[in-house]
Amino acid sequence: MKIISYFVLAVLLAAMLGTALQSAANLWAITQLAGSVSLADQWRTFLFDLRHFMPLLALIFLPILILSVLSTKLICRFLPLQPLAAMFAVTALATWLALNLINYLAPMPTLIALNRSTSGTLLLLCCTAFAAVFFQWMTAKRSTR
């Protein structure tokens, strides 16, 4: 049960990180076009995104993290890899593949605005990868107790 709780926490962590980055990227773009955005507007935007964007991001990240965690566990059984590094790499790769698949299937060229640039895409990959590392670290720590 605790493993599931840690997993849910990891998904939420990834989605929240991604949301914060998406809000920041959008606000940065508007700042470049129209000058500084007030702190109140920044907060309102972030809170809005938490309510309206984060659920979708969590829904996208959920299957990515399930597959990544299971794949990494399987790979680490047969290969002498450092589990945290393997978790990071596999999840980042899975996220990149998933984003490409989503963009291929979606009617628009790019579904998630952050995914439009290389730097934004790397940040998205980091969100899920760090969340997977968090999960691995928490569950590994538990099993050594």
Next chain:
Amino acid sequence: MNTSIVKKLKALQQLTLSLTCSALLSLPLVAETSWRLDTVASDLDFAWSLAFMPDGRFLVTERTGQLVILNADGSEAKRQAAALPDMFVAAQGGLLDVLLAADFDSSGRLFLSYSCGNLNANSTCLASAQLVNDELTAIRPIFRAQPERRGAAHYGGRMVQLPDETLVLTLGDGFDYREQAQNKANHLGKTVRLTVDGAVPADNPFVNEFGIAGEIFTLGHRNVQGIVYDPQTGQLYSHEHGPKGGDELNLLSAGQNYGWPVATYGVDYTGARVSPYQRFVGMQDPLYVWTPSIAPAGMTLYQGELFPQWQGNIFVSALAGKALHRLQLTAGKVTAEQVLLADLATRLRDVRTGPDGAIYLLTDGAKGQLLRLLPN
């Protein structure tokens, strides 16, 4: 009969007369809901735009690349692949608008907008051509929006010719390049005004300004899918797709900024907020906003004779909204909206007023239709 009774009878007579007159005058309002819809033609392959030829026939573009001439009875007279240079057909791209030149009667000249390039580098292009014996000849590219972009979305592509014969062509932001709609150095997210040969008119708003594309007429647009000129008032209306919500009807004015993506009533498809602002200083507010989105595509300003009660109304066909929206304007403001043809439950790509005063519609899809709305 005493005089007071006579007076009362006369008053009653006048009242009856005025009530009868009122009832007669209100008839057009009752008749407003009375129309019929005829199918003129079927089996059109993603029909995109419609023009009326002087001989009563129709010219229809299919996004998949064909130019179709239909006889007045809707039968197919000619179907030809429009041999436009570098045409790129994918997703939202392909053959887009067709516009007969003001002197089409004598010159046979017309204009075609289309997407050009390939999936990794494409744009909106404009070509002029001549229709001679129903054949498209003398095709000449006259404009290519810069820069090229990846993906096959948001081309704009609607056109109108102004009384000074210049063309206004609408463009899109290329979807992934929304911030460029505010960049005056390129054509993404702009409308451009050109001469019939594609040159920059000397009185364009940013002509000869360093670092600014001289073709720009207005900026700050997302994906302009409808434009119409009102010859009576000299006003130019356009509409554009918002993201999730925030579709706009705008009154275009040379050199003005229409806000995208800084000022918008919509949010991203993912739910993320594109901008904290719905309005912004120095940027034009829309005349009207649709939230949730209807995906407007095509527009006509009704000045025909068959529907006198609809004189001066703007009609907007909707893709996602699957209906025809009638907008009533008073003193430059939208004062009423009526949603028509919702029972069709069909994506409507274009709407035009025919020379006969009927309203013509193109439905979207692989089995598209040309429909005619007539008074019942």
